[in-house]
Amino acid sequence: MKCKAVLGALALIGTLVLSAASAQAGSGGLPSPATSFFACYSLTNTKDSEQTVDLQNDAQVESPVGVPNRQNVRIGSGSLACTLIRMFLPGTQLLAEPNPNFGLEGDQNPPNFNGIKCYSATGPRGTLFPGPSGTFSFRDTIWGSLGTLIEVPPPSGSPPGTPPTPGASPGILDTETGITVSQLKYICGPTVIGR
Numbered sequence: 001m002k003c004k005a006v007l008g009a010l011a012l013i014g015t016l017v018l019s020a021a022s023a024q025a026g027s028g029g030l031p032s033p034a035t036s037f038f039a040c041y042s043l044t045n046t047k048d049s050e051q052t053v054d055l056q057n058d059a060q061v062e063s064p065v066g067v068p069n070r071q072n073v074r075i076g077s078g079s080l081a082c083t084l085i086r087m088f089l090p091g092t093q094l095l096a097e098p099n100p101n102f103g104l105e106g107d108q109n110p111p112n113f114n115g116i117k118c119y120s121a122t123g124p125r126g127t128l129f130p131g132p133s134g135t136f137s138f139r140d141t142i143w144g145s146l147g148t149l150i151e152v153p154p155p156s157g158s159p160p161g162t163p164p165t166p167g168a169s170p171g172i173l174d175t176e177t178g179i180t181v182s183q184l185k186y187i188c189g190p191t192v193i194g195r
Contacts, residue, residue, distance in 0.1 A: 034113065034116055036085075037086070037096070037187065037189045038082040038116075038187070038188040039184060039187055040185055040186040040187075040188060041081050041131045041182065042079065042131075043078050043080060043179055043180065044179070045178050045180050046079070049076065049077065049142050051074070053075060054069070054072065056069050069155065069157075078143075078179070112192060113190040115191050116190060116191060117191040118187070119188070128183050128184070129183060130184075131182050131183050135179060136180075137177040138175070139173045144174030145174070146171055147170045
């Protein structure tokens with residue numbers, strides 16, 4: 001169950017990152033590294049999305065823990081909702097920085113984030129933080145209809161020079177209602193994954 005929740009969080013965060021990249025850069029939804037912190041809450045009363053997709057590891061930010069390319073991956077019901085957050089150092093107004101513009105561990109180059117790492121979140125002495133009361137609606141393309149990019153890149157492993165598949169189909173937002181946000185489960189942020 002814990003693995004399912006983390007996979008759900010990563011899928012949702014991926015959707016947030018893709019949406020943000022598309023809206024900000026006009027890149028057509030191409031994957032881009034996340035440079036924000038997220039608070040992820042568990043969800044109940046969600047329904048099956050009835051979506052099936054193929055997954056491709058992004059060659060530009062390929063992660064050593066990334067899944068190999070997969071076909072016919074079934075996306076089930078939503079399990080986590082993640083929101084962008086600002087984090088402060090305890091007792092201060094000093095913001096924690098998720099996207100340093102300097103190298104890590106003496107490296108002179110900026111970090112090349114290739115993943116997101118999530119940490120369990122609890123209060124003092126292990127208390128849980130409840131989610132907001134009431135029910136909520138969520139609008140997204142996984143619940144609605146997934147669109148395609150103007151040009152769909154060829155699958156990895158294709159012969160060199162394989163052209164992209166032309167054509168575009170915009171995604172359609174649809175609304176799932178009656179969802180309960182039950183408790184804060186994870187705090188997530190960008191990471192550099194290596195071997």
